[in-house]
Each structure stands twice: as C-alpha cells, then as structure tokens.
Amino acid sequence: MSAPVVDIWGSISPEPRAATPPAPEPHEEWPLNGGTAWVYYSPLNRRQLVRPVILSDGFSSGTSELDKLWHGLEENGDFRFISELHATGRDVIILGYNDRTVPIKDNADTAIDCIRRALAERVGRSKLVVGGFSMGGLVTRYALTKMEQDPTLPDHETGIHLSYDSPHHGAWLPVSLQAFVHFAADHWSEEPLVGESLRLFSGLLNSPAAKQMARWYISKADDTPAAAPERVAFLKELEELGSWPRSVRRIAVANGVDTGSGNGVKADATAVRGDGQTLTDTWLKTQAQGDQVVARLQKKSGEPLLVTTSGLPEIDGAPGGLFTLPLPDGSDPGSFGLAGLLMTFLRNTVDKDVIRTSCFIPSVSAVAAGDIADQKALYKPIAPDDSELDAFVCASRNEPHTTMTEELGAWIVNEIVATG
Template identity: 35%
Template sequence: MAQEPRIDVEVAAKGAAGSLKAEQARQVAEALGRQGVWFATPPAREGQAPRPDHVWELVGDRPHLGYTATGRANVYLAEGHAALTRPLILADGFNYGPSDLDALWRHFNASYEKGKPGFLDRLRSMGIDVVLLGFDQRHTYIQANGAVAVSCVQRVIAERQSDNPLTVGGVSMGGMVTRYALARMESDRVDHQTDKYFSFDTPHLGAWIPLVLQQLAYLHESLEQRSDGPGQAELIRSPAAQQLLWAWVENEHYSGPVTTASSLRTDFLDDLRRVGWFPMRPYKLGLANGAGDGTGLELPPGAPVFDLDADPFQLVARIQPDMGELQNVGSIRYGAPIWASATSHVPAFDGAPGGTLDSWGRIADAMGLPIDNRFRNSAFVPAVSAIALARDPFQWQSELYLDLRDLPKDETFLDAFCCDARNSAHGTISKVLAGWFLEQIAGW
C-alpha cells in the first residue's frame, strides 16, 4: 500500500516570525517580495471585448453552508440571431475576487491563427450564441458557484427561442462548477436540456501549486500582515483552493498529510459522488493544455530555483522532488536556521505534462530575483487530471507522466478529449484545441 504524501516543517523554538526582531522580520518580508495576493492571474488587457447583447444578474438557486453566491452572465448572440437560439455557456475559472467578463472574452477570443477570427467569434459565426458566466467570488465554494451555474442554465432555457439543446462547460474551475451543477440537476431530477458538456483544462482529479510556494505565501503574511486588504495567501486558503488542490497546507508551520489536509476537499468529493460524480446525460468533452505524449517540463526534481544568499539572510526553494523521504523543498536562515520544509512520498508534480502556471516566475519577479526561464512555469493542471483519468483523486499520482495518445476509452470519465501539441499555459486557446472543439461542435 502506498504511503500517504506528507510535509514536515522544522522551525526555530519561537517560530519563524518569533525568532526575528522587528527589523529582521521587515528585511525578510521585503526579500520575499511585494504585497498582494500570490498566484492570482492578472486579467487579459489586450484586444477588444464587444458590448454584450444582454447582461444577467444571477443568484444561486440555493445556499451552500448558509452562503448564497451571486454572479452574472454576458450574452453574445450569434450572427443573425435576435434571441438565444443555440446557446453555449462558458464559465469562468479559478482566481481571486470577481470575474472580469470583458477580460474573459479577450482571453478566449485572442487570435491563435494570424489574420483569422478568434475562438468566440468563430463560434458565433457558426450560429452559436455565447454566454459567458462569471462569479462575484471565484474563490468561494464550488457548490455555491455551482448554484449560480444552475440559475444560469435555467435562465438560458427560459430565454431560448428554440428547442436546441444547450452546450455547457467552463475553463479551469469553471469546468468543475458546471460539472457539479449539471450532475446536481440530474440528481434533483431537474431537466438541464444539455447534450454536450465540456471542460477546458479543468482539474478533475486535482490541481497543483508547489507546496513550498504555498508556505512562503503564508510566511510572508506572518512577517508583514496587511490591514488594507487580502494577504499573500488569501487565494491559497480560499474554499475553492482547498477543494481543488491535490496537495494543500494550512500555514507555513503545518506538518502532516497534504492530500487530506483540508476537510473541504474530502467533503466536496463526497458531495460530487453523491450527485453522480459526472453528469450522465450530456456527451462529455475535455480539452487539456498539457501534452498527451507524456512529455513533461524541463524541471529537474529537487533543483533549487531560488538560492538567495544575502548574509545573514539565506533562502532556498526547490522544484518538487520525486517521492523519497524527507526531501528538502525549502529553507530560511537568518544567521541560524529559522525554518525548513521537507516532503515525503510526493511525486514530481512541477515537471508533469500539463497546463502550466508561471508561479515560480511571478514569485521571482515579486522578490526581484533572477530566474532561469525554464523554471518560470510549472504544471498547474496535469494532463491526466484535465482528461479525467479514471482514478480516485487521492490515488492517481503515480501516473502523472502517462502517454495518453492511445488511452482506452474506459480509462477516462469523459467521452472524448484532446491534448495540446505541447505543454501550454493553463487555459490558453491553441490551434489544436480550438480546431478540435469546433469540429466536435460542428459535428452535432
């Protein structure tokens, strides 16, 4: 039986923050970089977003743990349509704060073939009405935003001037939100009138943010707390992060298992199973930004990315090692050791084939540190997660580098999937992915 992945932290007797004087703490906090929410993705600013034909304010159809989520949808009718006729709902993904639907349009309509229309414009030219679904708190519980998605589906059905079925899905966490929403509607015997579900680089089995970077975000907060807004680890501690991340830690001092560190993830997976795991009625499509041939990123396990020596302050942070016992992932010294972190039985997630996030690069920029370009990006949604490999989310780590090109049909929870030609940035449109999806839609 495989041993449970875990993390172990050693700290000075008074803790990392308590071991430093005020001036020393300030120096370390400055070395760790700027303020702001770490790992939050900035919105797309390039390009133009058209004015939507309709804007809907949405309220979840039910609360989750006493909280009722809200959101909105921008409706862009297809060419020649005066009303919703052939609707496609695309839900926004994981990030901090409210959705920016203009930025979501710019992101998904960015040109991937020179001189040709973007992805959303191509959908509209095919007679497909695009409904962009956003959430006022992208980082809240998936079930809560799932209730907003249910309200959106019901609004589309009410406004649609045809009997055409819906296409419903989303990017990143948006694919999980809509997966849960459609499955819950089926469990409740509510007709969602959807014949195609799609997920775009969605972490069906889990997502990954390097554990040492999670810890540094918490450590930064403990050394220099903010009073005028969210702290560096606000996205990491959010309900959505706890539900989505394969490995999560609650603070910089935490020692223990990392796959079961949060009850929110366990509870969400149990809830997902309760409503059917996946919606059964729609044909299920999956797109993965990761390469499908098992080729990972050039990130040697255990290699130091940050190796800052500014006597008396020293910081080391490493690419996730591959398994092993008590493998060092990071340490801080201020003359004497004040903090060190090591993982056991954690696979080499950073270099896995998958949709990438520039987590290392952003933190290096925030800290003003030089970084080798190959170390800027690491896997965020492994390809085996985006294609919903038929595995238990707590037991799938040994197959991160699996060649998916000839995967038997019963090895995925989806009906069809497409991987990118190479490992590309999480949630980005490419010619390969867009072409495959448009063919799938046109074929119905």
C-alpha cells in the first residue's frame, strides 16, 4: 500500500490522489521572484493584455499547482469563472508561489512583481483587478497596501481588490484537531504509511503562513490556544501600512451565509472517537463556550492527556465556508473526518457517528464584518455597514470553502464590469 497523501487543499488517502488533467496551455508564462504566473488573454483582445485580472492562489503545501487552480476556477464548480471574465474582455492572470507556506508578506512581494509585470505588458490605461482565493486575498491585500505606502514602488493602478472566502479576521481549525495532529505526530511520525502524512500535516499547522492566518493556534497538544506571535506581528505590520489599500474598490464574497444561521454542528458534541491497537478512548469534541475539555488523547498503555479551552465561541457550527478535504473517490471527510482517517490508519476502530466537518472561514471573517472570537458577532445577521469592505455578498448556504458557484462568481464578474 502506498503512503497516505495529505494537503490542506486536497486529500488524505491510502492511495496517491489522481493526477489533475493539464490546464490549457497559457498564452504566456511569467517567471516571477518567488512564483509563476500564467496569462490567458481574452479572445476579444487579440493576444494583448488590455484589461488584466490577477487571481492569486491560496494556502497549501509546497509550490502552487496552477493546473489545479485553473480547474478550480473553470471546471470544478458550477460557474466557468475564467470564461465569463474572458467574455467581458478581461484577461486572466493566475498567480502561484514557489512555497505557499512562507510568511504572507514574502508571497506579497511575488504578487507585487506580478502587478509590475502586468503594468509593463498592459496595452492602454485600464486599471487592474487584483485579488485571490482564501489566503490569496490576504496576500494581494498586503501587496496593494504596501505599494500605496512604499515610495520605492510604483502606483499599482488597480481599480478593484477582490477576495474569495479569505480569512481577513482569521481562520478556524478546531483546537481539538490541532491537538490530535500534534499528539499523533509526536508518537507515530515514523510509523509506516501514516507517518509521512502526520509529518506533513503537522508541518502545515506549524508553517509561518498557517500561524499568521489561524485565530487560535497551539504548537503542541497541551498548549493554551492563542494567536501565534507570527499572527500578532503580521497584523501589526498590516495595520502600520494602513490595513487596506485605500485607492481601490474593496469587494469580497463568502462561502457562508449572512443570516446568522449556523451549519448545524452542535457545540460540545463528540465529533470523533477512536479505540484500538494504538489508542485508548481517544475523542475530540466540537467547540463550546466557557471552560471545556475538547479532547481526550491516550496512547495505548499510556496516560490520558486532556486538552482544555476557555472563553472560545461555538465556532465549529458558525456560518461560514466549511473545511474541505476532498478525496479521489469523491468523498470529503472534512476536518474531524481527517482525525477519524488518521485514527483508522493507526489501526483503531472509529465510532460511526462522526461529525465530519466544521466552519473554516466564518462569514464575518470573509467579509471583514466582525471579530470571530465574539459569539454574538459570529451568529448575528451581517449588515453592509458592519463590513470594512465597499461591497460584499454571502452565499445562500454554508458551503465548502472556496467553492466556485454561479451565485458568487457571477456577482464578482458583474462588479468588475460595473466598475469599468
């Protein structure tokens, strides 16, 4: 049996995931400092860069896979985003990075390099549209903000900044899941089959970019959850730059609802429990308010470790984009389902009633409309005046993070066209 494969965007499975079909050959490929961009000209523009739209990749392991990004935008949802932009005369530039786990500002420098190249290649004076998906929205937000404040950088000449389910106010990965991954990696990182996946996922959790995005982080199973020092420093740097680009129209979409209606995950419920050859009565719970034991972790013949939290909101069930982990067979175990798979690979039996997924990017974070540490803010309807943005739209249901839908994609295209 092959080693399991895991990435934050993709899969964990006993078999390597099927290769993504190649995307259409780009009209141009731009080598950048720290990344690569693929350029797809609109058929209306005769192989000239006239109205550029730069779309940044998000967080995952290693180097961006632009084939996957193209398919995610064009073929894996119910809206052909690239084709629809092309039909309006927009040229699409998809931007990837050599390492998606490095500090956000490092990849922001790559985004700046891409913006400069687009300005140099552009025919005419149409303003750029710049944005991204998930972390890509933060990367480009930082890039544009820096370009406005750094006198050594050119004018970004951008009319719109867009973000697609980006964690402007932080992302959520259950503390119980973080604790289990660290616990398992400490004990079984050299285990055949599952050890590689444990090392990779633990490394992703501990990467600079993940620490900057996560609202609550723990570096080991018995840590107290808090914002990582890397996040505190990043937010301070962003605020010192001005927090947001000021000379652009700021728009965003969320894969969660704006009504305050949660996703149905109950607080303080046992999400997954495993027992068998390597674990004894090990379980993870969904997040509740107040003082809570969120996980019981016990190696066979070892002492139990109780993981506790205090003062966190009921965020697993909050409105927002759902944590996704699609497998090659089409299934999606989600966040807590990942723990169940790891328990199984470690030769344990997992209880059948698994709460598989949870909120990943709360709606209030995606549209910059409230503190995700605030229980009331998480679950109240979002009004336009609540947001730091100029315009936003939320999905009509809580759906998987960064899902490209006609509802959200068409709204973005209409906003771009209306702005000129």
